[in-house]
Amino acid sequence: MTAEDAVDLLARLNSHGVDVCVGCGWGVDALLQEQTREHSDLDLWAPAAQFERLVVALTEAGIDQLFPWPGDRHWNFVVHDGAxxxxxxxxxxxxxxGSLxxxxxxxxxxxxxxxxxxxxxxxxxxxxxEAAEWSVRWxxxxxxxxxxxxxxxxLCERFGIELPEAFTQREQGPRVG
Incomplete structure (x- = not known):
């Protein structure tokens, strides 16, 4: 998904009164204020109470197909337009x-x-x-x-966050001998 696709979709959702928050890859790049890699999708957080408006906006954009992944639930799932x-x-x-x-x-x-x-x-x-600290945590x-x-x-470098342990360990290849 291109940056222009992402902002076009966000504008469409906003015009329907859907209050979304960008997460994952595009959320990271938004925080960094530059695109650092390619993105296959746009992860969005949205209030469940706005689900109907969300579906209307996505359907108008042609995003009307469920794309099932293992582990999908009614609170977290993927939709697409087939292209x-x-x-x-x-x-x-x-x-x-006030919590979520x-x-x-x-x-x-x-x-x-x-x-x-x-x-x-x-x-x-x-x-x-997503806030930087939470993006790292997730x-x-x-x-x-x-x-x-x-x-x-x-994210850790830009925002002064300690790099989580899983990211400081070197990947070990197969043991020989």
């Missing part, structure tokens, strides 16, 4: 204390609203994105992928 646009949706609910809930009632995650209060730029246009807890090994050190 250039793929969107990974992360639906959350605000709680009475993501996931099921049984094993969901609660985090502060500040986690989605970052600000950055995509193609020179202001966007709301890239841990699983074996780092190549994109994580690219994104996390850039």
């Amino acid at each position: 250039r646009w793929r969107v990974d949706l992360h639906m959350y609910e605000p709680l009475p204390d 809930h993501f996931g099921s009632v049984v094993d969901g995650v609660v985090f502060p609203a500040e986690a989605l209060a970052g600000h950055g730029l995509i193609a020179g246009r202001p966007v709301r994105c 890239h841990t807890g699983y074996p780092p992928r190549d994109t994580d090994r690219h994104d996390v050190p850039l």
Whole structure:
């Protein structure tokens, strides 16, 4: 997905009153205020209460196909248009204390609203994105992928965040002998 595709889609969502926050790869690049790698999708956090408006805006853009991945749930799933646009949706609910809930009632995650209060730029246009500290945190807890090994050190260096241990360990090849 190009930067122009991303900002066009964000503008469409905004025109429908959908309050999204950019996450993952484009969120990292927004924080860094430059595109540092190619992106296959646009990860978006959105309030579950705005789901209907979100679906209308995505459908008008031609993004109307569910793209199932193992582990998808009704609060986190991928939609696409069959060609250039793929969107990974992360639906959350605000709680009475101001924090946000993501996931099921049984094993969901609660985090502060500040986690989605970052600000950055995509193609020179202001966007709301994950806060740097939270973006780093959400890239841990699983074996780092190549994109994580690219994104996390850039965020840590730019924002003075300690590099997580999983990113300081050298990958070991097969043992010989």
